[in-house]
Amino acid sequence: MSVTVDVAVVGAGPAGLAAAVAAAEAGARVAVVDAGNQPGGQFWRHAPETVQRQAADVQADGHGHHGWNTYLDLRARFDAAQHAGRITYLPGLQVWMAERSEDGFVLRTTPAVASAGAAPVTVTADRLVLCPGGYDRQLPVPGWDLPGVLAAGGIQAFIKANGVLPGKRFVIAGTGPFLLPVAAGIAEAGGKVLAVLESSAPSAWLPHLAAASGVPGKALEGAEYAAAFARHRIPYRTRSIVTEVLGSDRASGVRTARVDPAGRVRPGTERVYGDVDVVGFGWGFTPQMELPVSLGVETRLDADGSLVGVVDDRQQSSVPGLYLAGEVTGVGGATLAVLEGLAAGAAAARPDPGVPVKPPAAIARHRRFAQAMHQAHPVPAAWQDWLTPDTTVCRCEEVTAGDITEAREDLGARDVRSLKSFTRAGMGWCQGRVCGFAAACLGAGPGEAPGAGSLAGSAKRPLAAPVGIGELAALDG
Secondary structure: OOOEEEEEEOOOOHHHHHHHHHHHOOOOOOEEOOHHHHHHOOOOOOOOOOOOHHHHHHOOOOOOOOOOOHHHHHHHHHHHHHHHOOEEEOOOEEEEEEEOOOEEEEEEEOOOOOOOOOOOOOOEEEEEOOOOOOOEEEOOOOOOOOOEEEEHHHHHHHHHHHOOOOOOOEEEEOOOHHHHHHHHHHOOOEEEEEEEOOOHHHHHHHHHHHHHOHHHHHHHHHHHHHHHHHHOOOEEEEOOEEEEEEOOOOEEEEEEEEEOOOOOOOOOOEEEEEOOEEEEEEEEEOOOOOOHHHOOOOEEEOOOOOOOOOOOOOOOOOOOOEEEOOHHOOOHHHHHHHHHHHHHHHHHHHOOOOOOOOOOOHHHHHHHHHHHHHHHHOOOHHHHOOOOOEEEEEOOOOOOHHHHHHHHHOOOOHHHHHHHHHHOOOOOOOOOOOOHHHHHHHHHHOOOOOOOHHHHHHHHOOOOOOOOOHHHHHHOO
């Protein structure tokens, strides 16, 4: 099956949903390709809908969601445009290859893992808006590969999609504001949060108060979470980390410690939490850069050390006709993603470069807040000191920290691609999405951050998603 449109949008989360609506309402014919089975992405993930349900009766109370009214508005406009034939919605599909053509772009898709019944579709579009979102950044510690250890976002997604908890007693650890809604959601769903361990400290926000004041809604969200923590008596411990997940056949506890601003463990501060069902880790988010990198967009390192795409005032990348919105321009939250998606969709529908565009001031305010957030909640510089030589880093290929250190010191493997060649780190099913950042840091060396070239090498893949060999064989030529 083939679809030809004016604008193709990849992703139906906050940015993609907004981009599709803006482009369709500006008169463009739009196709939306999304790995999910219903619009909303990870942020607005909710229980499966029946075929007949529309936005108006999809979890109308929005319990557990922020910005739910924004979702309902975008979803109603999305459904209306789809009903009018202006949007072709292609759920349950992943783009495994994106190519530039003489007239635009060609997207080749394959069924997502959770949507094996979907049929592949080839999408041809004059312009392309990429909104693939991001995923939880993970740092390894001894025992993190035990069953019962989840990404913080995975815990939240489990609750939203299933309405039940993956355990009863939780410890949540890492850094950043995202730990707060995860812990609050667990408590609201009936779970017991033994502790939230934040590696940073509130004082880290002091140099960034001006940026924070530009987005007052974030302070209100923080107050809501503070109230939830008080109501459920959730301990919130700053400058604290998990140094080891305890257990034999599954996680049963954690060993924790206090750290200094660089992340070095303070001797004598160790503590053990026992009788733990689930340990959730969240160290920020990593943008999904496979498609932008494969199409040759200009990239840069963001304040959190992530590789992101460079865009102009119209959200257009360095590749003409290719627009980026959401986490791929820098992790900044759902509100910023929606604003960027609206701008990108409108620009893609009316691509005349002679039409002046003034980006909404709200985009600049939220981008400044995002930069402040990254600087106030950095990945601790000394996190590699938490590892032992036998700590697993790449779980798919069972590559340890000692293996990577040996390849760096003895073989000169200091970038992700070299490490992959010498140790197989990142060669498994996830293709480095889980271990890529950590492996890049280990390759750079203690206390060092990976460069843009190393991260770009990790993101650049001939196939952006797993695809059946039969689909490859069926390609022309």
